[in-house]
Amino acid sequence: MNNLSYKEIRTKYIEFFKKNGHTEIPSATLIPENDPSVLFVNAGMFPLVPFLQGEKHQSGDKLVNSQRCVRTGDIDEVGDAYHYTAFNMLGNWSLNDYFKKEALAFTLKFFVEELGFDINRIYATVFQGDDTSPKDTESIEIWGNLFKEYGVNAKIGERILEKGKEDNWWELPTGGPCGPDSEIFYEINGELVEIGNNVFMEYLKVGNEYKPLGRHNVDFGGGLERITCVSQEVDNFYETDICKPIIQKVKDLSKKDILESQRIITDHIKAATWIIMDGITPSKTQQGYILRRLIRRAVRHGRKLEIDGLFTREIAKITIEQFSPIWKELKNKEKYILDTIEDEETKFSKTLQNGLTELDRLISREEIDGKKAFMLYETYGLPIEVIQEILEEKNSKED
Numbered sequence: 001m002n003n004l005s006y007k008e009i010r011t012k013y014i015e016f017f018k019k020n021g022h023t024e025i026p027s028a029t030l031i032p033e034n035d036p037s038v039l040f041v042n043a044g045m046f047p048l049v050p051f052l053q054g055e056k057h058q059s060g061d062k063l064v065n066s067q068r069c070v071r072t073g074d075i076d077e078v079g080d081a082y083h084y085t086a087f088n089m090l091g092n093w094s095l096n097d098y099f100k101k102e103a104l105a106f107t108l109k110f111f112v113e114e115l116g117f118d119i120n121r122i123y124a125t126v127f128q129g130d131d132t133s134p135k136d137t138e139s140i141e142i143w144g145n146l147f148k149e150y151g152v153n154a155k156i157g158e159r160i161l162e163k164g165k166e167d168n169w170w171e172l173p174t175g176g177p178c179g180p181d182s183e184i185f186y187e188i189n190g191e192l193v194e195i196g197n198n199v200f201m202e203y204l205k206v207g208n209e210y211k212p213l214g215r216h217n218v219d220f221g222g223g224l225e226r227i228t229c230v231s232q233e234v235d236n237f238y239e240t241d242i243c244k245p246i247i248q249k250v251k252d253l254s255k256k257d258i259l260e261s262q263r264i265i266t267d268h269i270k271a272a273t274w275i276i277m278d279g280i281t282p283s284k285t286q287q288g289y290i291l292r293r294l295i296r297r298a299v300r301h302g303r304k305l306e307i308d309g310l311f312t313r314e315i316a317k318i319t320i321e322q323f324s325p326i327w328k329e330l331k332n333k334e335k336y337i338l339d340t341i342e343d344e345e346t347k348f349s350k351t352l353q354n355g356l357t358e359l360d361r362l363i364s365r366e367e368i369d370g371k372k373a374f375m376l377y378e379t380y381g382l383p384i385e386v387i388q389e390i391l392e393e394k395n396s397k398e399d
Contacts (some may be wrong), residue, residue, distance in 0.1 A: 044091030127180030128162035196222035356379025
C-alpha cells in the first residue's frame with residue numbers, strides 16, 4: 001500500500017475524477033444556505049441537494065470536490081479514537097449522467113490503482129430489497145464483474161454483502177429523491193472499515209410510496225480522515241499527518257498526559273478555526289453557541305492538562321498552518337481567527353475557576369438541578385454540556 005499524505009490523497013482524488021470528465025467545484029461554506037434544518041454543512045452532498053433534485057448546475061453534470069464538514073451530534077463523544085466534529089468529505093457526483101456501472105468502477109479503480117489498496121481486502125455491500133423496493137441486482141452483478149477483473153472471485157455473502165434499508169438506503173426524512181447505496185469496506189485486523197459509499201438516486205419518495213424518479217443521480221462520499229488512516233496504517237485519525245502536528249503541540253504544552261483531553265482540544269480548536277473562517281463568532285445562540293461550546297470545552301480540558309496560561313491561540317496557529325494550503329481563506333483571516341479564539345478563552349478563563357468552585361459546592365450539597373445549571377451558565381459561562389460532562393466525571397447526575 002502507498003503511504004500517502006492527506007494532501008496527496010485529496011489531490012489524487014480530485015485529479016483522478018477531473019481526468020475522467022468531472023469538474024472540480026469549491027468547498028461550500030460550513031453555513032447552510034436557505035436551510036434551517038441543520039446548523040452546519042454536515043455531508044459532502046448537502047450543498048448539492050437542489051441539483052440532485054433536478055436543478056441544472058453551472059459547472060455541468062459530473063462534479064468532484066472536497067467539502068469541509070462539521071457534525072455536532074457527537075461533540076460529547078470526542079476524545080476517543082473514533083469521534084470528531086470537523087472533517088473533510090471527498091465527493092463525486094453524476095447529475096443524470098453516468099450511473100451504477102461507471103460509478104462503482106471509478107470507486108474501485110481509485111482505491112486500488114491510485115491509492116494502492118489491496119483488492120483482496122476490499123468488500124462491498126448492496127441493498128437486499130424489501131416490500132417497498134427491489135433488490136439491487138444490478139450493483140451485485142457489477143461488483144462481481146469488477147472484482148473478477150482484478151482476479152477476485154467475489155461470492156455473494158462473502159465478498160459482496162446484502163444489507164437492508166437501515167444500512168444500504170438513503171433518503172431525506174421529508175421525502176424526495178432517494179435510492180439504494182453501495183458501501184465499500186477495507187479489512188483491517190479482521191474488521192471491515194467503511195471507506196466510501198455510492199448512493200444511487202433513482203426513486204422518489206412521496207408519503208410512504210416509492211416511485212421512479214425519472215432520472216438517475218450518483219452521490220459518492222468518502223471521509224478523507226478515514227481513508228488517510230487506512231493509507232498511513234494508523235489506528236485513528238489523530239495519528240495521521242492531518243492531526244499529528246496539532247495534537248503534538250497540545251502534548252508539548254501539557255503537564256499531565258491525558259490523551260482524551262488532548263484529543264478534545266485538537267478536534268475542537270480545529271473545528272473552531274474552520275467555523276470562524278466561515279463567518280461565525282461565539283454567541284449564545286445557534287452556530288455561535290456551538291462555537292462557544294467547542295472553545296470553552298477545549299479550555300476546560302486545558303485546565304485538566306495543567307496547561308499554563310492562554311493556549312488556544314498556539315493550537316489554532318498550527319491548525320491554520322495545516323489547512324491553509326487547502327483553504328487560503330484561513331491564512332487571509334489568520335489574525336482575526338486567532339484573536340477571536342483567544343478572546344473567547346480570555347473571557348471564559350476569568351470566570352472558569354469561580355464557576356468550577358461553585359459547581360463543586362453545589363455537588364457537595366447535592367443541589368444540582370436544571371435551574372442551578374442555568375445559573376452557572378449565566379453567571380460563570382459554563383455551558384450546560386460542560387456541566388453535564390463534569391457531573392458524569394464525578395459520578396453525579398443532574399436531575
